[in-house]
Amino acid sequence: MSLSLALDSALSGLMAAQRQTAVLSRNVANANTPGYTSKTVALQSQITGGEGSGVHISGISRTVDASLQRDSRRESGLTAELQTKAAQLKAFTDYLGQPNDEQNVSSQITKLMNAFQRLSDSPNDPTVQQSVVGAAQNVVQSLNSASDQIQTQRQNADSGIADSVATVNQTLDDLANLNKQISQRSDGNQDTTDLQDQRDQKLDTLAKQLGITYFTRDHGDVVVLTSGGTMLVDGDTVHHLAFSPTTQVTASQQYTPGGPGLGGVTVNGLDISPGSGYPGSINSGQLAAQFQLRDQIFPQAQAQLDEIASTLADSFQSQDASVGPGMSGLFTDNGAAHDRTDPAQVTGLAGRIAVNTLVVPEDGGDLWRLRTGLYAAGPGAPGDATQIAAFQAVFTQSVSFNSAAGLASSGKIGDYASSFVGFQGTQRAALDDRSQYQAAISGAIDTQRANVEGVNVDDEMQKMLLLEQSYAASAKVIQAVSDMMDSLLAIGK
Numbered sequence: 001m002s003l004s005l006a007l008d009s010a011l012s013g014l015m016a017a018q019r020q021t022a023v024l025s026r027n028v029a030n031a032n033t034p035g036y037t038s039k040t041v042a043l044q045s046q047i048t049g050g051e052g053s054g055v056h057i058s059g060i061s062r063t064v065d066a067s068l069q070r071d072s073r074r075e076s077g078l079t080a081e082l083q084t085k086a087a088q089l090k091a092f093t094d095y096l097g098q099p100n101d102e103q104n105v106s107s108q109i110t111k112l113m114n115a116f117q118r119l120s121d122s123p124n125d126p127t128v129q130q131s132v133v134g135a136a137q138n139v140v141q142s143l144n145s146a147s148d149q150i151q152t153q154r155q156n157a158d159s160g161i162a163d164s165v166a167t168v169n170q171t172l173d174d175l176a177n178l179n180k181q182i183s184q185r186s187d188g189n190q191d192t193t194d195l196q197d198q199r200d201q202k203l204d205t206l207a208k209q210l211g212i213t214y215f216t217r218d219h220g221d222v223v224v225l226t227s228g229g230t231m232l233v234d235g236d237t238v239h240h241l242a243f244s245p246t247t248q249v250t251a252s253q254q255y256t257p258g259g260p261g262l263g264g265v266t267v268n269g270l271d272i273s274p275g276s277g278y279p280g281s282i283n284s285g286q287l288a289a290q291f292q293l294r295d296q297i298f299p300q301a302q303a304q305l306d307e308i309a310s311t312l313a314d315s316f317q318s319q320d321a322s323v324g325p326g327m328s329g330l331f332t333d334n335g336a337a338h339d340r341t342d343p344a345q346v347t348g349l350a351g352r353i354a355v356n357t358l359v360v361p362e363d364g365g366d367l368w369r370l371r372t373g374l375y376a377a378g379p380g381a382p383g384d385a386t387q388i389a390a391f392q393a394v395f396t397q398s399v400s401f402n403s404a405a406g407l408a409s410s411g412k413i414g415d416y417a418s419s420f421v422g423f424q425g426t427q428r429a430a431l432d433d434r435s436q437y438q439a440a441i442s443g444a445i446d447t448q449r450a451n452v453e454g455v456n457v458d459d460e461m462q463k464m465l466l467l468e469q470s471y472a473a474s475a476k477v478i479q480a481v482s483d484m485m486d487s488l489l490a491i492g493k
Helices: 004-029 066-096 105-120 124-185 193-209 285-316 386-396 413-453 457-492
Strands: 039-048 051-062 212-216 222-226 231-234 332-333 354-355
Touching: 004 051, 039 285, 051 193, 066 124, 066 193, 066 285, 066 386, 066 413, 105 124, 105 285, 105 386, 105 413, 124 193, 124 231, 124 285, 124 354, 193 212, 193 222, 193 285, 285 332, 285 354, 285 386, 285 413, 332 413, 386 413
Parallel strands: none
Antiparallel strands: 039 051, 212 222, 222 231, 332 354
């Protein structure tokens, strides 16, 4: 080997050691930086004129595990979905309380039943009659309030969809911008590893909002699609999500693909909402959770609540001997009679049900109508409890319920109301358990991913010691070549 070739080899070793030292220092400095992956300098033997002439840096690579990344993003999306549903259902069940809690509809129906029992013992007592009216008003208040709470939660879910869409669109823009930078730097053989770290963080963010799939092209840019195959990012081209939020959600409003009502999420005019029927629709993440809350979970709760309200209104109408066609009973639909056979009248009734003003003294009504029937011509015999007994039968008779609401298809009204409260609590507890279990799975994968991709400071410092030795060896070679050159020059003199 010539002295010049030896010098070139030693110098290339010094340059490689300097670059490796810089990268190791960068690793150590970013050991606690979220999303940072450990970087490694790739070395390659340098050949000049068919002979080895040292080493050159072929690039800088990241320590990543593509399989772990995909698993992490998939599981984090499922975790975000379950946690979102559990959190919003918790707010609703905290409001409802337990079946025996004072404020819920089950307890209020029991109190109304007990008030009628007392009335049967003292049918002409104004104080007892007033207690029945008060109990009926409390039932109405609990139904109205629970219905309002459901609409509030649906409104929150609708707003949550809008927030998620805004987050997704901003993330897609960031991904496209990073794609552009990475592609440009890759063409110039520049280091893109930190930009790739940033892009991975954006993919992590996106995966929590909706299920995604992706792949990387030759120039380093990533193509992102929904898990169903809808294109979101292609190089630096973005296909944004579109969504029109609803100002105020009501019980009668539903999501209908391509029709009026609550809005869906579209991409280039294609509806990819859960429930749209499109094969590539959104199927996981916070977006999927918000749609399920708005269009499935809380509408089901509304349907169950409406069954309670409808049964009360219909039963008191049918058990009142003074009620004729088109007349309302003790409970009304905003003052009107109720037809339980008409689904349109049942939907949202819990938010509209009211106590008939004919028995409310403050509204000009008469308390004695609770004893005689609401439309009786006069007070009748003071001790006659025949009509009261008919009203009491509302609480003891078995009636039919719409099984589509998700509870029993028949039973007593009080039992159904208790089942409603219990069903919501059980559903919430199940979601809590599932979300905690899923969070544990996601956390374990994230930990494994961090162990693989993150920086181990001890390992980096050991590598630094080896580089120090390599640097010293190259320096000695240079010094030896220098001494040899000096000797040659001295001989020449």
